[in-house]
Amino acid sequence: MRRGWADVRGTLIQQVEGLGTERATQGIGGVHSLRAGVILFDLVFDALAESMVAEPAELDRFQAGVRALQRGIGMRLEAGALGHDTFLLNTVREANAAAQRQLAREIHDHLGNHVSLALRQLELHELTRESSPEEVAVRIGAVKDTLTESLGIIRDLVTQLRRAEREGTLESSFAAFLESMEITSSKVRIQVNGSEEWATQPVLDEVFVVVRECLRNSLAHAGADHVLAVVDIAPHSLHALIEDDGCGFDVSAVATGGRANGIASATERVELLGGTILFTSCPDIGGTRVTFTVPLMDFAGDSVESSK
Structure with a gap:
């Protein structure tokens, strides 16, 4: 206020971005920072107003103090919001990556196993179709059953992928x-x-x-x-x-x-x-x-x- 202009130190603003990420990690939403900013503004504004009672001629300094307060709170909230958004975006990315890995496991462990089994049964059928013609119907039936189960797994996977598109x-x-x-x-x-x-x-x-x-x-x-x-x-x-x-x-x-x-x-x-x-x-x-x-x-x- 003595200088007559708003002085907001950039080094303090940079620290708030890390604080925004830390608060998001703790599950504290940005709305709490907004409420804290409102409370801080009210408290400091009242203190500045009280100082004007003793020196009513210092209007310029009072305006500078209010401007510094408003700018400082605004810049801190902006920096904190950026840190909070960064954390949320990274969390969403991790959740999507986890879902993709789960889908890859389902395809490999279940669908891949059934397709490999069907392929093996077809290979055995080729080897024995002339020497053991009585086993042809049995092996063809086994291949059909395996492929039917594979189709069921595919339908389940597609249903899971489309679940997010349905109304919540x-x-x-x-x-x-x-x-x-x-x-x-x-x-x-x-x-x-x-x-x-x-x-x-x-x-x-x-x-x-x-x-x-x-x-x-x-x-x-x-x-x-x-x-x-x-x-x-x-x-x-x-x-x-x-x-x-x-x-x-x-x-x-x-x-x-x-x-x-x-x-x-x-x-x-x-x-x-x-x-x-x-x-x-x-x-x-x-x-x-x-x-x-x-x-x-x-x-x-x-x-x-x-x-x-």
């Missing part, structure tokens, strides 16, 4: 919920990003219940015209956002007034999964925003590779 459990559940409530996509829009194979079925079930109850509250109590729900599933964490343009409410007043059964239930479900949830709303401005993050420690490929 979470998406189909949301679609059925909206259909049962006769809610149109223009009023409620739901997006599920990422692969549901990275989350266990019990986790997906709990996430569906929490999001569904938030949607019901937005439609029944908030009088919202539009509601958005987004569920992002990454290899190590699941993040959800539910936002509406309704009347809003005083979160603390509801929590202390004994009318927070919905908030308490959602909070309990998320915390039992090891996650965190945040409710943000204001009756004066309107609108309600719910965000929650759940760590995912097991994802497709872990069980295959970790068993080695």
